Amino acid sequence: MTTRLCRKAGFPLPGVKFFIIFMMAAFISGGAAAQTVIKGTVKAHKELLKFATVRIKGTNNVVYTGKDGKYILETSQQGEVTLAVSMLGYQEQLRRLSLQPGAELTADWQLEPVSVALGEVIVSASRRPEVLDNVPSSVTVLSKRTIENNLAITSDVTEILAYEVPGLAPSAQTNSNVGQSLRGRSVLVMIDGIPQSTPLRNGEVDIRSIDPAVLERVDVLKGATAIYGNGATGGLINYITLTPKEExxxxxxxxxxxxxxxxxxxxxxxxxxxxxxxxxxKKFDYTVGGVYEQTGEFKDANGRILGNNYSLGETESYNAFVKLGLEPTSRQRIQLMYNFYRSVQNSNYTLVNGNYATGQPATGVLGKQAGEPTGSKGNHNLQLSYRADSLIGGTSLNADAYYESRDDIFYVSFGRFEGGDGQSHTLAEKQGLRFMFTSPLLKLGTLSYGADVIHDVTSQPLIDGRIWVPEMKMFNIAPFAETQWTLLQHLIVKGGVRIEKVRIGVDDYTTLRITNASGATVTPSFNVTGGNLNYTATLFNAGLRYNRFPLFTPYASFSQGFSVADIGLALRDAKVDNINKINTEAVLVNNYELGFVSKYKRIRFELTGFISTSKLGAEMIYDVNTDLFNVNRTPERVYGFEAALQYSPLHNLDLSASYSYVEGKADTGRTGNYNMYLNGRRIAAPKLAGTIQYRPLSTLELRLQYMGIQTRDRFDMIAGNTYKGNEGIVKGYDLFNLNASYRATRSTVLTVGIDNLFNEDYFPARSQWFMIPGFYSKGRGRSFNIGVTVSY
Known part of the structure; x- marks a missing residue:
């Protein structure tokens, strides 16, 4: 019967047929035998972990644990492989396995929660990758996980940083970061090392330069630093963008x-x-991202519309991000990055001014806003970078070229300018080139050396074309060198020098006549002769850190920072006919820091004290009689301390708390007697912050966040139950946020966030010390954020 069917079907004769069947069976059994089976269980403490990822590194062989925490991974890989197990909130674990065809291996895992000890975090404190435990100064690093936790509540990066960074002033919940200083001085904001700040005409809108969804982490270096150049007299915030980690x-x-x-x-x-x-x-990697957000009306604790001067209510935001990488060899990487960010307010309300004396907050009434929408009209960042390791003598090279441009639009000033109302915007364009070599020294240290070159063109015209601040063209070249040594195994010694050479060119221009509320002339219009402003400064830094004993790891540092002192502000309010007669001398800051880190089991405590001095200040003084801001150039001293504690009493419970205090005074008589407190625009009220993070299940995480702004009362009241500009008393307030994230499936996470959980009715610190009627707005009342994230 079989033979007849085979012939009918055209099959070969039985002998051949049996041979084919035998070969097919051998092939099938041989293919099955070639598979290696790896199985096991993933736990954390005694809990079985669901949805943990088990992957063979460098391949697409990946499985996930089930409800019982078990996994089975079948692979045709042979020889030595690296098996990795990971899960959000836990440290990744790696294990080398030797795979043989047909073998069955068992690999069980015990994951540990992400440690509160940050010794393995890599930061950009030295412009090259460095272990945090080797940095002899205070650094705060916001990890990707921290950013994602905060995104479950708000996408406002000024608010995220205020909660997470000791020493950073509180946010005003607006497009503007006026007064959000770091340790009482200006902060330099960067994206992958590209400057976002505009020190030539500081519009104070640079912190909101990118959407946090495309960030890998944020490095915050506190205290004056010259490592990245002009503007970082209080420190720097470096946004590090995403790079793919998956294979x-x-x-x-x-x-x-x-x-x-x-x-x-x-x-x-x-x-x-x-x-x-x-x-x-293969050798190519990419990351592409897009974000769109539209907010509704922002309301206070009583349900009233917030004043809409730079409010984030009724705001449209866009972010487009691309990063392309190529690694021709294991020792080289070429990378191209582009990011575009736009965030503008299109409000259906016109502003109703507040009144500080009566406590009446600014709000809005239905009506069309005057002028163009305020906010960041467009911020472009383009960067091409190259890295090469292990060159001659073990030297490495990091080089990049970048382009950045931005257009930030401010609110309309009614009846202030000659010719009527005026709305200004800052236009800034930068092109830069940087390179740095790092060479080993006697296996005990390294020497880094290179140079920064930047060309910056900044101006602040009015939207209608009238010139308020003329174009300022800055060319800055800065060679530098820094060395770091590890002595006696545990002593880190660091020192460096940087030479800043700056030339700022300004053409002849004509000032605008400025009037007060009654139309009287405050500053007349006249011609100003331009020219070049030249600066040269040699800056030093030095630091020590001793890592011998985890229970007490002390560090000390001295660093200098350099910044041109808001040249544009001085030019637009010029009262002389030649720029060489205007006080445009640069600010040079000396920063001294002393601190220690203490680690014991799952406790980490850090205490840091600091003092920074400058012979010339840059305090902004508001004159209520002229409605102008003037810069106070007297000597300054700023000092304070920060304390931060992290503790994990249980495997699924993390606690953290921080306290920061900063104070500052000016020597108005230049006699060495620092007799006048610096105002609220520079000095933030003391801040207490804390977080409780609890994981009752491996798939559920709860997070309660707190920030308390304490009272700062340093100035005397004047007539009318008010204060001089920027000197208003800051009365304390307490804010709580709550968010929960639940992993419904291995690829789906649900989040719920509540901002201002207890519906605190308050004025943000800036509203209180600023006191300007149009900015005397309350903080946002209780609000929600519900989200779903699907990964694949």
Whole structure:
């Protein structure tokens, strides 16, 4: 029967047929035998972990643990491989395995929560990758996980940083970061080392320069530093963008959020969508991201519209991000990065001024806003970088070229300018080139040396074309060298020098006549002869850190910072006919820091004290009679301390707390007697912050966040129950945020966030010390953020 069927079907004769069947069976059994099976269980403490990722590094072999914490991974890989197990909130673990065809291996895992000891975090404190435990100064690093936790509540990066960074002044919850100083001085904001700040005409809108969804981490270096150049007299904030970590050709994450007010939901609903794609193929990798957000009306604890001067209510934000990488060899990397950010307010309300004397907050009434929408009209960053390791003598090279341009639009000033109302915007364009070599020294140290070159063109015209601040063209070249040694195994010694050479060119220009509220001339219009302003400064830094005993790791540092002192402000308010007669001398800051880190089991405590001095100040003084800001150039001394504690009493419970205090005084008589307190624009009220993070299940995380702003009362009241400009008393307030994240499936996470949990009715610190009627706005009341994120 079989033979007949085979012939009918045209099959070979039985002998051949049996041979074919035998070969097919051998092939099938041989293929099955070639598979290696790895199985096991993943736990944390005694809890079985669901949705943990088990992957063979460098391949697409990946599985996930089930409800019982077990996994089975089948692979055709042979020989030595690295097996990796990871899960959000836990440290990744690696294990080398030797795979034999047909073998069955068991690999069980015990994961540990992400440690509170940050010794392995890499930072940009020396412009090259460095272990945090080797940095002899105070640094705060916001990890990707910390950023994502905060994004479950708000996308406002000024608010995120205020909660997470000791020493940074509180946010005003607006597009402007006026007064959000770091340790009482200006902060230099960067994206992958590209300057976002505009020290030539500081519009104080640089912190909101990128959407946090495309960030890998944020490095905050506190205290004056010259490591990246002009502007960092209080420190720097460096946004580090995403680079793909997965080995697959394509992976992605889609997030959708719904936001709104819980005090008065009407017209408050907003939405946000974020899409990220990343992958690696052979020597090429890429990351592509897009974010769009539209907010609804922002309301206070009583359900009233917040004053809309730079408010983030009714704001449209866009972020587009691309990063392409190529590694021709294991020792080289070429990378191209581009980011575009735009955030503008399109409000249906016109401003109703507040009144500090009566406590009446600024609000809004229905009507069309005057002028163009305020905010960041467009911020472009383009960077091409190259890294080469192990060159001659073990030297490495890091080089990059970049381009940055931005257009930031401010509110309309009514009746202030000659010719009527005026709305200004800062236009800034930078091109820069940097290179740095790092060479080993006797196996005990390194020497880094190179140079920065930047060309910066900044101006502040009015939207209608009238010139308020003329174009300032800065050319800055700065060679530098820094060395670091490890002596006696545990003593880190660091020192460096940087030479700043700056030339700022200004053409002849004509000032605008400025009037007061009654139309009287405050400053007349006249011609000013331009020219060149030249600066040269040699800056030093030195630091020590002793890592012998984890229980007490002391460090000390001295660093200098350099900044041109808001040249544009001096030019627009010029009262002389030649720029060489204007006091435009640069600010040189000396920063001294002493601190220690103490680690014991799962406790980490850090205490840092600091003092910074400058012979010339840059305090902004507001004159209520002229409605102008003037710069006070007297000597200054700023001092304070910060304390930070992290503790994990249980494997699923993390606690953290921080306290920061800063104070500053000016020597008005230049006699060595620092007799006048610096105002609120420079010095923030003491800040207490804390977080409780609890994981009752491996799939559920709860996070309660607190920030308390304490009272600062340093100045006498004047007539009318008010204070001089920027000197208003800051009365304390307490804010709580709550968010929860639940991993519904291995690829889906649900989040719920509540901002201002207890609906605190308060004025943010800036509203209180600023006192300007149009900015005397309350803080946002209780609001919600509901989101879903799908990864693939």
């Amino acid at each position: 697959g050709v394509i992976s992605g994450k889609t997030s959708v959020n719904l936001t709104g007010s819980l005090t008065s939901p009407k017209n408050s609903l907003g939405g946000r969508i974020s899409q990220l794609l990343a992958g690696k193929y």
